Amino acid sequence: MTRGLSLHDLSVGYGRRTVLSGLELETVPPGSLVAVIGPNAAGKSTLLKAIAGLRPASGRIVLDGEDLTAMAAHRRVRLVGYLPQALPQGTSLVAYEAVLAALRAVRGDGSAEAAIDAVFDQLGLRDLALRRLGEMSGGQRQMVGLAQALVRRPRLLLLDEPTSALDLRWQLTVLETVRAIAARDHSIALLAMHDLNLALRACDLVVVLAHGRLLTAGPPEQAMSPDVLRRAYGIEGRVERCSQGFPIVLSDRAVPRSEPSGSIPP
Amino acid sequence: MTAAPPLARLYAGFVRRRVVLLVALAVALAASFLVDIATGPAALPLRDVVAGLIDRAALPRAQGVILWDVRLPYAAMAVFVGAALGLAGAEMQTVLNNPLASPMTLGVSFAATFGASVAIVLELDLFGLGANVAIAASAFAGAAGATLLIYALSRSVGATKDTVVLFGIAMFFTFNALVSLIQFVANTDALQQIVFWTMGSLARATWGKIDVIAVVLVLCVPLSLRDAWALTALRGGEEQARSFGIPVERLRLTVLLRASLLAAVAVAFAGAIGFIGLVGPHIARLLLGEDHRFYLPGSALAGAVVLSAASIASKLLIPGLIVPIGIVTALVGIPLFMALVLGQRRAP
Numbered sequence: 001m002t003r004g005l006s007l008h009d010l011s012v013g014y015g016r017r018t019v020l021s022g023l024e025l026e027t028v029p030p031g032s033l034v035a036v037i038g039p040n041a042a043g044k045s046t047l048l049k050a051i052a053g054l055r056p057a058s059g060r061i062v063l064d065g066e067d068l069t070a071m072a073a074h075r076r077v078r079l080v081g082y083l084p085q086a087l088p089q090g091t092s093l094v095a096y097e098a099v100l101a102a103l104r105a106v107r108g109d110g111s112a113e114a115a116i117d118a119v120f121d122q123l124g125l126r127d128l129a130l131r132r133l134g135e136m137s138g139g140q141r142q143m144v145g146l147a148q149a150l151v152r153r154p155r156l157l158l159l160d161e162p163t164s165a166l167d168l169r170w171q172l173t174v175l176e177t178v179r180a181i182a183a184r185d186h187s188i189a190l191l192a193m194h195d196l197n198l199a200l201r202a203c204d205l206v207v208v209l210a211h212g213r214l215l216t217a218g219p220p221e222q223a224m225s226p227d228v229l230r231r232a233y234g235i236e237g238r239v240e241r242c243s244q245g246f247p248i249v250l251s252d253r254a255v256p257r258s259e260p261s262g263s264i265p266p
Numbered sequence: 267m268t269a270a271p272p273l274a275r276l277y278a279g280f281v282r283r284r285v286v287l288l289v290a291l292a293v294a295l296a297a298s299f300l301v302d303i304a305t306g307p308a309a310l311p312l313r314d315v316v317a318g319l320i321d322r323a324a325l326p327r328a329q330g331v332i333l334w335d336v337r338l339p340y341a342a343m344a345v346f347v348g349a350a351l352g353l354a355g356a357e358m359q360t361v362l363n364n365p366l367a368s369p370m371t372l373g374v375s376f377a378a379t380f381g382a383s384v385a386i387v388l389e390l391d392l393f394g395l396g397a398n399v400a401i402a403a404s405a406f407a408g409a410a411g412a413t414l415l416i417y418a419l420s421r422s423v424g425a426t427k428d429t430v431v432l433f434g435i436a437m438f439f440t441f442n443a444l445v446s447l448i449q450f451v452a453n454t455d456a457l458q459q460i461v462f463w464t465m466g467s468l469a470r471a472t473w474g475k476i477d478v479i480a481v482v483l484v485l486c487v488p489l490s491l492r493d494a495w496a497l498t499a500l501r502g503g504e505e506q507a508r509s510f511g512i513p514v515e516r517l518r519l520t521v522l523l524r525a526s527l528l529a530a531v532a533v534a535f536a537g538a539i540g541f542i543g544l545v546g547p548h549i550a551r552l553l554l555g556e557d558h559r560f561y562l563p564g565s566a567l568a569g570a571v572v573l574s575a576a577s578i579a580s581k582l583l584i585p586g587l588i589v590p591i592g593i594v595t596a597l598v599g600i601p602l603f604m605a606l607v608l609g610q611r612r613a614p
Contacts, residue, residue, distance in 0.1 A: 052509050077511035084505040088363070091501045092556040096277045098502045101557075105499035105510045113274035120273055129273050130280055132555065133502070148506060 001065035004029045005156060005188050007214075010059035012043070012050040019043045020050070023059070023214045028205060030186040033179055035199035035220075037192075038209035039233050044192035045085055047209065048158040051190070052082040063156055063188075081154035085161045085192075087145045089134065095144045096120075096129040102148040119147045123177060138165035146174065150181060157182070157189040163198065171195075175202040200224065200239065200247040208232050221247050230255060284560045287553050291567040295345065298574040302341040305581045308332055343471035344577040344591070345570045346479040347532045348542055352569020353483075353490060354528035355543025356550065356562055360497050361518045362420070363504070365551075366431050366606060368543030369529035372416055373437025374409045375540065378526075378533035380441045381408025383448045383460045398474055398535070402482075406530035412437050413526045417518070466539035466592020468577060475535040482531045486524050487566070493517060494558035501556050539592045541599020542569045548606065 007025035011018060020043040028034055036044045050057040051068065053076050061068040068076055093101070096116065103112045120126050123143055133141055142165045149157060157178065163171040175198070178189050190207075193199045199206060199220070206223040208215040210232040216223050221239050229237040229249070237251040303319075304312045310332060318325040318333045325333060355368040369375045384390075385404035391397060416433045423429070449460055462470065496517055499507045508514050529543065546569030547561075553568075554560040576594045583589050 049505075054505060054508055073511055077509065080509070082506065082509035084503060084509075086503075087506070088501070088503045090365075092551050093498065093501055094280070094555060094557075096273060096280075097498065097555075097557045100277075101495055101499040101502060102506075102510050104495040105507065105512050113272065117273050126273065130276060145503075145506065148502065149509075 002027055003064050003186075004032075005190075006062045008060040008062065010047075010050065010057055010061060012046050012055050012057045014046075014055075019046045019212055020209070021212050023047070025207065025214065025217055027062075028188055030188060031182050032188050032205055033175070033182060033203040034188065034190045034205045034207060035193050035203035036190055036207045036209065037194070037196060037199050037232075038215075042209040042232075043212055044209055045160050048082065048160050048190060048192055051156070052080055052158050053077075054082070078152060079155045081149035081152060081157045083142075083145045083149040083157075083159045083162055085164070087133075087141050089141075091133045093133050094130050095125060095133065095136075095147070098133060098144055099147050099151050102151055115151050115153070119151045122150075122181070123147050124173070139167065139170055142166060143170075143174070146178075153185055153187075155185075155187050157187060159189060159191045161192055161194065163193070163195065171198060172202075196224070196249045197247075200249065224249060284554050284557070288560060288564055288567070291553070291564060291571060295567055295571045295574060298571055298578065299341050299345055302344060302574050302577050303333065303337045305578050306332075306337060307581075307586055310337065339471040339473055339476060340468050341574065341577065342476050343468045343479075343536060344574045346476060346483060347468070347536045347539065348546070348570035348573030349566040350479060350483060350486075350528040350532040350569075351539065351542040351573070352546025352550070353486065353562060353566040354525040354532070355569070356547040356565035357490060357497070357521045357525040357528075358543070359547050360500060360556075360558070361521045362430055363500075364430050365548070366544070366603075367434075368541070368547075369409070369525070369533070370538065370540040370543060371431060371438075371603070372413070372434035373439075373441055374412050374416075374434075374526060374529050375533050375538040375543075376438050376441035376445065377412030378405040378409040378530045379460075379463050379538045380444050380448070381405040381411075381530070382463055382534050383445055383452075383456075384408075386459050387448055387452050387456050396474075398478055402478055402531050402534040405534035406527055408441070409526040409530040409533070410523055412441065413522045417522055462590075463533070463537040465590040466537035466595070467590040468536055469588065469590070471535070479531045479535060482527060483566075486528055487563075489524060490521075490562050491559070493521065494562060497521070497558040497562075498556065501558075537590075537592055539573070540596045541603060542573050542595055544606070545569070545572050545599060545602055548602075 004027040006027040007023050010023040012020040036047060038044055046055060049055040051061050063079060099116050100112055120129055123146060125143055125147060128140060163174055166174060182189050206220045207217040208223055208228055215232055216228055224239050226238050229235055234255045235251045236253050236255060237249055239247050239249055242248050300312060300315055304310050304315045314325060318330060322330050322334060351369060358367040359365050381404040382401045385401045390400040390404060419433050420430050445464060449457055452460060496512045499510055499512055504514055547565040549568035550561050550564030554564040576591050580589045580591045580594045
């Protein structure tokens with residue numbers, strides 16, 4: 001059995017409208033952090049929802065040798081954790097019971113106490129355990145959402161813009177925590193991200209989506225070539241290293257609409 | 267340095283406080299229930315009420331009749347109808363993700379009134395089970411129809427919270443017009459009954475009606491509590507709840523049908539009593555949060571306390587006269603509803 005995640009001819013749509021078509025991704029090894037990037041409406045969130053089983057999809061999603069699309073829902077939810085982009089405001093749930101509900105919602109999940117203690121410690125949320133979600137900042141709510149996704153120790157973690165509501169320190173903290181969890185559990189984390197520099201810095205692999213296709217996938221600096229930047233984002237740019245050695249994307253100019261951006265037709 | 271206490275122990279303390287609050291609500295309900303029985307045109311001191319409840323023979327015959335055949339059904343009806351409306355409102359608010367949802371604001375109560383009116387005018391009798399069951403069943407058909415229509419409309423147009431309430435207002439006026447039409451064509455006896463329904467009143471409480479509501483509550487409460495974790499998870503967001511394996515659409519449908527049934531039996535025997543389904547859940551949310559293991563029974567208890575208190579007020583407002591309770595709850599409920607709407611607008 002090959003361990004890891006791979007996609008085979010994966011297509012996803014909303015009704016008759018196809019959003020993603022024929023995605024192929026070679027096996028991503030356990031312990032990897034994968035950034036899913038692309039311009040607005042490229043289908044990043046849709047891809048994560050399809051893998052989580054929240055959108056009907058055709059093709060195969062293979063995790064550790066098993067096809068998730070053919071798997072019973074109750075098994076799939078134990079293997080896959082998902083953090084949506086938008087979390088609700090104004091709820092009176094406290095953080096502890098939100099995470100407890102994530103475990104108890106599906107009957108038969110025992111040993112909740114130790115698992116919740118562990119995930120709150122890991123994410124540094126202990127002080128927020130009894131605070132209502134409606135009284136938290138967007139970033140704190142996102143951390144609680146992350147705790148809900150992590151508490152079952154899934155094999156595959158799908159995080160939709162996990163750092164979008166966080167300040168710089170928390171962005172790095174979250175990504176380092178996710179990396180530590182992936183290394184500990186030999187799990188895989190797919191993160192839909194807009195911040196290219198954070199994606200380059202934190203992730204082992206970058207998957208670039210554009211115009212409903214998978215444009216390229218590979219190690220960050222290799223995937224983010226000037227040609228990919230032009231075709232995916234319509235910019236002239238390059239990746240260079242800063243004085244600390246971290247790769248950063250420099251955008252020189254937007255490609256004028258009159259010039260061919262080399263984009264793949266939809 | 268000692269290790270931090272397990273969060274489970276902290277949370278256990280938190281849960282204990284909620285249990286205490288739930289018990290306090292139950293005690294408040296018991297007190298309100300007794301005062302409601304003791305209140306009325308004929309003097310019936312609280313001491314006699316307790317004695318008469320324990321042993322009917324302890325009271326003179328006339329007082330025994332007042333207690334057991336008039337006051338007790340009236341007060342018990344307030345408790346059961348309040349509990350049914352409170353629970354129905356709480357479940358509607360959760361599955362529609364809308365704190366303004368309730369049987370009244372969504373027009374479901376008037377749809378049930380319409381159903382009940384049809385049963386009265388046509389003198390329906392289902393399988394020989396009597397008029398009470400036929401009126402309840404017809405009210406349920408109206409309530410369930412309205413709920414499912416709002417649900418289908420909301421889904422088809424991707425309605426926001428505000429739009430759902432607007433659908434409710436449309437439903438309210440539609441069924442109001444239909445009830446008026448039935449009033450227009452009804453004979454005098456039926457008209458008198460229908461007018462009673464539209465005002466909301468406990469005056470026609472009987473043990474037979476209370477039995478029907480009690481049976482529905484006994485059936486619905488365990489089912490509600492069985493779904494408590496799923497509903498709690500739903501408050502954390504629909505997509506995330508689905509990712510936990512909760513069949514959200516099925517849950518929403520079953521919960522809405524259950525809430526329709528609860529609202530329908532309440533309306534069938536007490537008329538369209540407004541705002542209990544709105545106020546009960548809000549009190550429960552403030553006191554107990556939204557862990558549905560506490561929130562759902564808390565909403566039922568709070569609804570029962572509020573309607574029981576309104577029942578006392580309805581007897582005291584105008585000496586010698588019992589004001590229809592729907593008028594009392596509307597007078598108290600409308601300012602509260604407005605406060606909630608304005609509070610929503612201020613929320614981020």
